[in-house]
Amino acid sequence: MTRHLTLILGDQLDPGSAAFEGFDPSRDTVLMIEASEEATHVWSHKARIAYFLSAMRHFAQELEKRGIPLEYIRGDSGPASLSSALRDALSRHRPQKLIMVEPGEHRVLRDIVSACEAAGTRYAVRDDRHFLLSTAEFRRWAGPKRELRMEHFYRVMRRRTGVLMKNDLPEGGRWNYDRENRAGFGVDGPGRIPPPPRFRPDAITREVIAEVEQRFPHHPGRLDTFAWPVNRKQALAALQDFVDHRLAVFGCHQDAMWSGEPFLAHSLLAAALNLKLLNPREVIDRTLAAYRARGIALASVEGFLRQVLGWREFIRGVYWLDMPALADANHYGHRLPLPRWYWTGETHMRCLSNVIHQTLEHGYAHHIQRLMVTGNFALLAGIEPRQVCDWYLAVYVDAVEWAELPNTVGMALHANRGRFTSKPYAASGAYIKRMSNYCRSCRYRPEIRHGAQACPLTTLYWDFLARNRDELAGSPRTALMARNLERLPKQELDAIRRQAATLRDGLDLI
Ligand SMILES: Cc1cc2nc3c(=O)[nH]c(=O)nc-3n(C[C@H](O)[C@H](O)[C@H](O)COP(=O)(O)OP(=O)(O)OC[C@H]3O[C@@H](n4cnc5c(N)ncnc54)[C@H](O)[C@@H]3O)c2cc1C
Numbered sequence: 001m002t003r004h005l006t007l008i009l010g011d012q013l014d015p016g017s018a019a020f021e022g023f024d025p026s027r028d029t030v031l032m033i034e035a036s037e038e039a040t041h042v043w044s045h046k047a048r049i050a051y052f053l054s055a056m057r058h059f060a061q062e063l064e065k066r067g068i069p070l071e072y073i074r075g076d077s078g079p080a081s082l083s084s085a086l087r088d089a090l091s092r093h094r095p096q097k098l099i100m101v102e103p104g105e106h107r108v109l110r111d112i113v114s115a116c117e118a119a120g121t122r123y124a125v126r127d128d129r130h131f132l133l134s135t136a137e138f139r140r141w142a143g144p145k146r147e148l149r150m151e152h153f154y155r156v157m158r159r160r161t162g163v164l165m166k167n168d169l170p171e172g173g174r175w176n177y178d179r180e181n182r183a184g185f186g187v188d189g190p191g192r193i194p195p196p197p198r199f200r201p202d203a204i205t206r207e208v209i210a211e212v213e214q215r216f217p218h219h220p221g222r223l224d225t226f227a228w229p230v231n232r233k234q235a236l237a238a239l240q241d242f243v244d245h246r247l248a249v250f251g252c253h254q255d256a257m258w259s260g261e262p263f264l265a266h267s268l269l270a271a272a273l274n275l276k277l278l279n280p281r282e283v284i285d286r287t288l289a290a291y292r293a294r295g296i297a298l299a300s301v302e303g304f305l306r307q308v309l310g311w312r313e314f315i316r317g318v319y320w321l322d323m324p325a326l327a328d329a330n331h332y333g334h335r336l337p338l339p340r341w342y343w344t345g346e347t348h349m350r351c352l353s354n355v356i357h358q359t360l361e362h363g364y365a366h367h368i369q370r371l372m373v374t375g376n377f378a379l380l381a382g383i384e385p386r387q388v389c390d391w392y393l394a395v396y397v398d399a400v401e402w403a404e405l406p407n408t409v410g411m412a413l414h415a416n417r418g419r420f421t422s423k424p425y426a427a428s429g430a431y432i433k434r435m436s437n438y439c440r441s442c443r444y445r446p447e448i449r450h451g452a453q454a455c456p457l458t459t460l461y462w463d464f465l466a467r468n469r470d471e472l473a474g475s476p477r478t479a480l481m482a483r484n485l486e487r488l489p490k491q492e493l494d495a496i497r498r499q500a501a502t503l504r505d506g507l508d509l510i
């Protein structure tokens with residue numbers, strides 16, 4: 001009879017995780033479940049499904065090699081949902097206890113707990129030690145604060161870990177080199193940035209790819225470009241490649257975008273981190289080692305570490321603090337459906353078509369593409385947050401709800417009313433023109449606010465300001481946005497608002 005059934009989810013592929021503590025191969029069994037529902041509850045990109053399945057099967061192979069007893073339920077044979085597969089397994093094994101590490105999704109935790117309760121099985125949910133801060137510690141840090149600010153949290157994390165600290169002061173004298181991280185590329189573009197490594201699919205990945213094509217043929221995205229690191233060895237190689245070749249150029253152009261350049265100097269490590277093939281501590285350590293050994297600019301190193309030590313930990317803390325209400329937040333009461341072209345890229349707006357096409361091709365877009373292109377449009381147009389979240393959770397290989405939801409609801413859509421952002425990330429076409437070359441080949445003009453050539457983002461931006469004028473005027477951080485409206489003659493604002501209403505009536509046609 002099984003003593004402990006140790007449940008390992010698809011984003012918990014770490015042999016050092018707390019789930020294995022006290023594991024006794026003579027009495028305990030690991031349970032891994034490929035539930036098709038996880039690929040269908042949002043309309044998942046094929047590459048996202050393939051990434052999870054391939055990484056899970058590689059991990060299972062490693063466990064078997066180590067002689068760890070494992071029941072692996074494949075998606076092509078087992079029940080569709082995680083909870084029904086778990087209920088079956090509990091009734092077969094009749095374990096004294098189910099052991100697991102905190103999952104990355106509120107819904108999954110709820111389902112597992114109800115399956116255990118229905119089966120009368122005791123369960124233990126252990127802390128996820130992958131993260132540098134536990135959910136309880138984050139909760140303590142947040143306390144009763146109504147507004148949470150990443151910058152304050154980041155300083156606490158720098159002090160706590162000693163990362164880039166000297167005698168309790170930030171190395172270089174400043175906490176944050178954000179200003180240096182925002183340069184555009186200029187007319188000639190990014191020049192040659194060493195491309196990220198591509199990992200040729202091995203037999204396991206090839207089998208998964210064929211299976212995904214066969215089981216999920218109508219899902220979005222492509223698989224012929226699949227080259228992601230799906231096991232620990234590849235993930236470490238991807239990390240080292242980033243540190244050796246792109247970290248030094250990551251810094252100043254972090255926010256810039258360029259047609260035909262989906263990756264630029266970004267690390268592409270989020271999926272490997274989120275599935276726990278990589279630990280954030282080793283990402284931080286290798287980054288610091290390169291900084292010390294090769295004298296890489298502090299602005300680049302700090303800019304990158306801020307993402308891993310600051311944003312990633314902060315976002316995860318916020319998710320567990322504010323769920324489940326976070327999922328229903330809709331501060332502006334936005335209700336419009338997601339335009340169909342979010343799934344095809346077939347829009348005349350070059351910025352959106354570029355970012356969506358690259359997303360469909362690779363399951364990847366970098367942060368500013370997500371925040372200031374697809375997210376910004378959804379905010380300005382007034383798309384219902386739930387539908388926007390489902391899209392983000394579906395289309396990126398790194399998409400996991402604890403990371404996706406706060407970024408979408410909180411950062412991109414300001415739907416939780418500035419709980420952790422001081423103002424909405426709303427921008428007109430002028431921002432996209434400054435940060436990319438997309439506008440050069442677009443039929444619209446970023447500086448034109450209404451009329452046939454007007455950039456839809458610009459029209460919608462001014463309309464957004466007008467719709468929310470009182471709220472924007474009421475906060476010192478956004479008062480300038482409201483004041484800018486006053487510079488517009490009434491006639492022009494009326495024309496903009498009429499055009500915005502027409503745009504919103506026919507979003508599928510832009
Ligand atoms: C609307 C929206 C949805 C997002 N959804 C996800 C998601 O589902 N999963 C996810 O991991 N990230 C998400 N992000 C955050 C960020 O865009 C991605 O982590 C990043 O683009 C991944 O690419 P990269 O690995 O090349 O990152 P890099 O630019 O190289 O950054 C380094 C690492 O820092 C971490 N990081 C950076 N920014 C964030 C952030 N805001 N939140 C959390 N971690 C961060 C990631 O682990 C990333 O790998 C989202 C952002 C937005 C605006």
Ligand code: SF4
Pocket residue numbers: 348349350351352428429430432433438439440442443444445446455456457458
């Ligand atoms: S003009 Fe507007 S729609 Fe076209 S690429 Fe620029 S920002 Fe996007």
